Amino acid sequence: xxxxxxxxxxxxxxxxxxxxxxxxxxxxxxxxxxxxxxxxxxxxxxxxxxxxxxxxxxxxxxxxxxxxxxxxxxxxxxxxxxxxxxxxxxxxxxxxxxxxxxxxxxxxxxxxxxxxxxxxxxxxxxxxxxxxxxxxxxxxxxxxxxxxxxxxxxxxxxxxxxxxxxxxxxxxxxxxxxxxxxxxxxxxxxxxxxxxxxxxxxxxxxxxxxxxxxxxxxxxxxxxxxxxxxxxxxxxxxxxxxxxxxxxxxxxxxxxx
Amino acid sequence: xxxxxxxxxxxxxxxxxxxxxxxxxxxxxxxxxxxxxxxxxxxxxxxxxxxxxxxxxxxxxxxxxxxxxxxxxxxxxxxxxxxxxxxxxxxxxxxxxxxxxxxxxxxxxxxxxxxxxxxxxxxxxxxxxxxxxxxxxxxxxxxxxxxxxxxxxxxxxxxxxxxxxxxxxxxxxxxxxxxxxxxxxxxxxxxxxxxxxxxxxxxxxxxxxxxxxxxxxxxxxxxxxxxxxxxxxxxxxxxxxxxxxxxxxxxxxxxxxxxxxxxxxxxx
Ligand SMILES: Nc1ncnc2c1ncn2[C@@H]1O[C@H](COP(=O)(O)OP(=O)(O)OP(=O)(O)O)[C@@H](O)[C@H]1O
Ligand SMILES: [Mg+2]
Numbered sequence: 001x002x003x004x005x006x007x008x009x010x011x012x013x014x015x016x017x018x019x020x021x022x023x024x025x026x027x028x029x030x031x032x033x034x035x036x037x038x039x040x041x042x043x044x045x046x047x048x049x050x051x052x053x054x055x056x057x058x059x060x061x062x063x064x065x066x067x068x069x070x071x072x073x074x075x076x077x078x079x080x081x082x083x084x085x086x087x088x089x090x091x092x093x094x095x096x097x098x099x100x101x102x103x104x105x106x107x108x109x110x111x112x113x114x115x116x117x118x119x120x121x122x123x124x125x126x127x128x129x130x131x132x133x134x135x136x137x138x139x140x141x142x143x144x145x146x147x148x149x150x151x152x153x154x155x156x157x158x159x160x161x162x163x164x165x166x167x168x169x170x171x172x173x174x175x176x177x178x179x180x181x182x183x184x185x186x187x188x189x190x191x192x193x194x195x196x197x198x199x200x201x202x203x204x205x206x207x208x209x210x211x212x213x214x215x216x217x218x219x220x221x222x223x224x225x226x227x228x229x230x231x232x233x234x235x236x237x238x239x240x241x242x243x244x245x246x247x248x249x250x251x252x253x254x255x256x257x
Numbered sequence: 258x259x260x261x262x263x264x265x266x267x268x269x270x271x272x273x274x275x276x277x278x279x280x281x282x283x284x285x286x287x288x289x290x291x292x293x294x295x296x297x298x299x300x301x302x303x304x305x306x307x308x309x310x311x312x313x314x315x316x317x318x319x320x321x322x323x324x325x326x327x328x329x330x331x332x333x334x335x336x337x338x339x340x341x342x343x344x345x346x347x348x349x350x351x352x353x354x355x356x357x358x359x360x361x362x363x364x365x366x367x368x369x370x371x372x373x374x375x376x377x378x379x380x381x382x383x384x385x386x387x388x389x390x391x392x393x394x395x396x397x398x399x400x401x402x403x404x405x406x407x408x409x410x411x412x413x414x415x416x417x418x419x420x421x422x423x424x425x426x427x428x429x430x431x432x433x434x435x436x437x438x439x440x441x442x443x444x445x446x447x448x449x450x451x452x453x454x455x456x457x458x459x460x461x462x463x464x465x466x467x468x469x470x471x472x473x474x475x476x477x478x479x480x481x482x483x484x485x486x487x488x489x490x491x492x493x494x495x496x497x498x499x500x501x502x503x504x505x506x507x508x509x510x511x512x513x514x515x516x517x518x519x520x521x522x523x524x525x
Contacts, residue, residue, distance in 0.1 A: 049432055050432075051428055051431060051432060071432075071433050071434060073432075074432065074433070075429070075432045077425060077429060079425060081423075081425045081426055081428070081429035083426065083443075083444065083447075084524050084525070085447050085448075085450075085524040086524075094430075094433070094435075094443070095433035095435070097435075097439070097443075098434070098435055098436055098439055126523075126524050127524075128524065128525070146433065
């Protein structure tokens with residue numbers, strides 16, 4: 001499945017947020033989205049996932065959806081969005097409950113998602129008993145349980161400390177390398193983007209426009225190796241020069257509201 | 258000077274982080290309670306206070322025992338409990354429905370919010386005479402007064418509880434195409450439960466207050482009527498026995514609610 005995003009314009013009342021953002025997401029790629037704070041990244045993801053109605057624009061798919069997907073476009077949220085009164089297993093089961101599945105089918109899907117995210121031993125725990133990293137693993141398990149065709153991740157690791165972020169990046173990459181689920185991944189972190197992305201879309205400050213789409217070129221498996229180091233360092237320099245001035249100006253803007 | 262210690266070379270850092278962490282001692286609480294009763298009993302035994310105005314703890318206890326043995330206490334108490342129970346259940350059921358509707362639908366909110374703001378501050382006991390005119394002097398007018406008193410705090414607890422459920426939980430459910438009904442039952446209401454439970458605390462004490470007041474205005478039976486009659490007859494030991502029962506009732510209900518909160522809100 002290929003995804004075409006074409007947002008001509010999006011505004012909240014008088015606040016223009018996106019202005020001519022068009023790109024295509026290729027099947028099986030991770031597309032990272034970076035840009036200064038407030039430039040409309042979450043809005044863009046919301047539009048793609050059907051949670052925000054665009055002022056003028058259209059998101060469409062091309063090609064067949066993968067078979068058996070219960071929720072083709074699935075979010076992973078920055079603040080995890082877990083139901084605090086439900087156990088880990090019940091949280092993961094939540095998106096299955098309104099589908100026609102027998103209890104044993106549902107339990108099997110939940111057990112499988114917990115196993116893939118390393119949560120099997122925590123099935124009965126409540127969110128408040130888990131560390132931030134474990135909570136986001138639950139968020140990822142809940143996203144995987146519905147067999148998504150497209151993952152929409154909005155700064156999934158930014159609420160975590162640097163070491164946990166590192167660990168989860170590795171785990172996420174492992175998962176992705178096995179299944180290659182297409183993903184749009186919003187992050188502020190250039191290193192995270194360069195670790196995961198096939199391509200990086202750089203947005204300008206608000207109203208967000210595409211400044212550049214940078215192709216990383218090195219396969220994800222090879223990015224830890226010394227051969228890749230120079231290429232990645234050059235790419236990092238390039239990305240930073242693209243967002244540096246934008247970020248500096250955005251940083252000095254007064255907050256609306 | 259307090260901080261010379263820091264300026265002198267080699268001096269130890271002075272601890273300054275103490276206080277502002279009060280604890281509680283069960284022993285002190287029990288001792289104070291027992292002490293109060295002893296002082297009270299002594300004041301009457303030594304003739305410092307007339308037992309006509311303030312009966313001694315021993316007298317109150319014996320009045321309480323006699324009332325229990327004769328079955329009179331239970332007769333009044335059971336009548337009051339039925340009034341509280343039916344009024345509270347009615348007011349709570351209506352409050353849950355209206356509060357939920359106000360939290361979810363624009364029309365209900367637009368109509369309900371000004372209405373609730375205008376009617377909530379009225380002391381509901383002031384409406385009893387009107388309700389008696391409408392519904393008669395019997396049980397219905399008392400139950401209605403209690404139900405009204407319970408209704409408003411419940412509406413506000415449910416409405417604000419649902420309103421404060423994090424928006425992102427609802428977006429999460431929508432992102433999985435969870436149907437509206439399920440979002441209400443699985444997210445809005447459980448998320449509002451802490452607020453609803455604290456609303457129950459308010460509504461239960463309101464119900465207790467209103468049943469006594471209503472029974473003092475127009476009833477032959479019930480704890481309120483019993484306390485009023487005892488006062489009219491200068492039977493202060495009976496009066497105090499009735500008041501003691503009300504206090505114990507309040508404690509029991511409070512303990513039951515605390516228990517329910519611990520059981521239902523363990524996830525917090
Ligand atoms: N529902 C809304 N109503 C009105 N304005 C909104 C709404 N959501 C976002 N905005 C505004 O739109 C702009 C873009 O917001 P958005 O959350 O998409 O940015 P972002 O790039 O995700 O920012 P961040 O990097 O801080 O997450 C911001 O100025 C924000 O204040
Ligand atoms: Mg954002």
